[in-house]
Amino acid sequence: MGVVIGLTGSIATGKSTISQMFQSFDIPVVDADIISREVVEIGKPAYHQIVECFGEEILNEDRTLNRKRLGQVIFKDPKKRKYLNDIVHPQVRIEILRQRDEYVKRGVKAVVLDIPLLFESQLAHYVDRTLVVYVDEETQLKRLKNRDESSEEEARDRIQAQITISKKAKMADEIIDNTGTVKESFQQLQQILVNWHVLNEPD
Ligand SMILES: CC(C)(COP(=O)(O)OP(=O)(O)OC[C@H]1O[C@@H](n2cnc3c(N)ncnc32)[C@H](O)[C@@H]1O)[C@@H](O)C(=O)NCCC(=O)NCCS
Numbered sequence: 301m302g303v304v305i306g307l308t309g310s311i312a313t314g315k316s317t318i319s320q321m322f323q324s325f326d327i328p329v330v331d332a333d334i335i336s337r338e339v340v341e342i343g344k345p346a347y348h349q350i351v352e353c354f355g356e357e358i359l360n361e362d363r364t365l366n367r368k369r370l371g372q373v374i375f376k377d378p379k380k381r382k383y384l385n386d387i388v389h390p391q392v393r394i395e396i397l398r399q400r401d402e403y404v405k406r407g408v409k410a411v412v413l414d415i416p417l418l419f420e421s422q423l424a425h426y427v428d429r430t431l432v433v434y435v436d437e438e439t440q441l442k443r444l445k446n447r448d449e450s451s452e453e454e455a456r457d458r459i460q461a462q463i464t465i466s467k468k469a470k471m472a473d474e475i476i477d478n479t480g481t482v483k484e485s486f487q488q489l490q491q492i493l494v495n496w497h498v499l500n501e502p503d
């Protein structure tokens with residue numbers, strides 16, 4: 301029976317970086333961020349609900365969602381964030397479970413569900429093991445600002461929309477401390493997967 305691994309962290313702690321490592325071990329990854337982009341494409345039910353709720357001012361000229369603008373609205377305002385979550389999350393959940401079940405049926409040794417809001421949305425019961433990618437909060441803020449070229453305020457709003465990384469670390473079955481180099485994180489991941497009997501001991 302394949303192991304279902306829930307990969308999470310807080311924004312910009314390094315989930316995507318670790319998710320690529322899983323793929324290098326030929327372990328498939330179901331990515332909630334990719335799915336959450338697909339379910340809001342033009343014509344999809346969630347797209348219409350978002351336009352109805354937030355107005356045409358959150359659209360680009362070509363009528364696709366202006367993600368930056370919608371982000372500026374919802375990361376500042378918990379009530380509006382809940383409106384968006386209530387529209388998008390049910391659709392994302394259905395697709396995550398569909399992909400998970402498909403991989404399990406194929407008989408994979410493990411499948412990863414990469415879900416930023418695994419704990420916030422109480423989805424941990426969908427997985428067998430949880431793995432949190434941790435960095436200290438100062439490093440998190442610095443990496444987020446660098447990657448997104450965002451202001452201090454925008455970055456702090458996004459961080460505050462999630463459970464803090466130190467709390468998530470306490471909720472996890474295992475932690476990767478990604479404050480060091482990518483290579484050090486790779487070695488931690490390899491050891492965890494050996495302990496979980498997903499990988500054989502490296503030569
Ligand atoms: C607000 C939106 C349009 C902003 O898009 P943008 O391209 O700027 O960001 P992106 O989607 O790449 O998300 C980046 C990160 O922000 C964090 N994040 C996104 N949505 C949320 C949310 N509702 N609450 C808390 N954190 C969130 C996650 O850590 C995510 O990895 C978009 O994030 C969105 O549609 N969010 C609602 C869906 C959602 O919750 N997605 C997260 C995984 S299911």
Ligand SMILES: Nc1ncnc2c1ncn2[C@@H]1O[C@H](COP(=O)(O)OP(=O)(O)OP(=O)(O)O)[C@@H](O)[C@H]1O
Binds near residue numbers: 316
């Ligand atoms: N060990 C590391 N050392 C230095 N930089 C790193 C390390 N790991 C990740 N980064 C950088 O930090 C930033 C955030 O990493 P990444 O995009 O993997 O985070 P994430 O958790 O997937 O973010 P999100 O929550 O937005 O999906 C990226 O610019 C990435 O290149």
